[in-house]
Amino acid sequence: MASGILALLDDVAAIAKLATASLDDIGVAAMRAGSKSAGVVIDDAAVTPAYVTGLEPARELPIIWRIAKGSLFNKVIILLPLALLLSAFLPFLITPVLMLGGAYLCYEGAEKLVEKFSHSKDGEDGNELDHIPYEDPKALEDEKVAGAVRTDLILSAEIMAIALGEISDSNIFTQAIVLFVVGVAITIGVYGAVAVIVKMDDIGLHLAKSSRGLISSVGNFLVRAMPWLLATLSVVGTAAMLWVGGGIIIHGMEVFGLGWLPHLFHGVAHTVGSWLPVANAAIEWIVNAVFAGVFGLALGYVIVLIHHRFEGAKEVKV
Incomplete structure (x- = not known):
């Protein structure tokens, strides 16, 4: 009897260890997949505040909540099942996708830069939604929420695809859990950060008016820092999109046997890194990231030119 109980306890311990190992694997996979999506996440956080610009301050948080719910629906209800089906039945399409x-x-990323420079020359701000005449504030709000959710669907698809690419060799249960965790965590993180960002000036103004001394100074700093923060997020988000996008293409080239260019980049990065052995890994990463960003910009600019040429041809036909 005692031996039977001991055997049962051993089995329970083994199952517990297996479960713990599985949770550890899921946690590591989720962190790895989430980190690879950094460029898309940063851009998502940088883009979203624009959708509440020009609206009543009291409606900012409700609008962000509506967009967050749409984002979660995009990731969990639409994209997660599609990603699992792709992994289960058409895994060879993961890299091309x-x-x-x-x-x-x-x-x-390239389009953002082109628009930025063209708007700077023309003296435009580029935010078309702010110039649409709406008599009904709810109609404007619905329009902005719908636009934000559409944009989020594209960005969320990238997040889930990148995450899936990092765990493509895992079983379907692990993939489902990791994709769910990544989707929920990124949605909370992005829209929580957005909520703080859009309310930063209000918080700063409240501190500046209701307090004195150091707290008032902090409030004034928050108010003044808001435009700089948004500008910085925009720059970092664009750079991250080019870096992540270029890196994905470079990795895909290696998978399809077109590794001469990736090998050239890696070789140069390794050589540069060897010049300073103390920070070899960091320097190699930075050089590879720069190459990926430059490659992404070049490729993106070519696609922008082709897209504009195609759009121009369509307008001529019309």
Whole structure:
């Protein structure tokens, strides 16, 4: 009897260890997959505040909540099942899908730069939604929420595809859990950060008016820092999109046997890193990231030119 109990306890301990190991694997996979999505996440956080610009301050948080719910629906209800089906039945398409997504990120990053410089020359701000005449505030709010959710669907698809690419060799249960964790965590993180960002000036103004001394100074600093923060997020988000998108394409080239260019980049990065052995790994990472960003910008600019030429041809036909 005692031996039977001991055997049972051993089995329970083994199951517990297995479960713990599985949870550890899921946690590591989720962190790895989430970190690879950094460029898309940063851009998502940088883009979203624009959708509440020009609206009543009292409606900012409700709008962000609506967008967050739409984002969660995109990731968990639409994209997660599609990602699992792709992994289960068409795994060979994961790399091509990732490369298509990477190309889209490169296009988006390059398009942002093209629009930025063209608007600077023309003296425009580029935010078309702010120039649409709406008599009904709810109609404007619905329009902005719908636009934000559509944009989020594309960015969320990239996040889930990148995450899936990092765990493509895992079983379907692990993939489902990791994709769910990544989707929920990123949604909470992004829209929680967005909520803080859009309310930063209000918080700063409240501190500046209701307090004195150091707290008042902090409030004034928050108010003044808001435009700089948004500008910095925009720059970092664009750079991250180009870096992540270019990196995905470069990795895909290696998978399909077109590794001469990736090998060249890695070789140069290794050589530069060897010049300072103390920080070899960091320098190699930075050089590879720069190469990926430059490659992403070049590819994205080509796609932008092709897209503009195609749009121009359509307008001529019309």
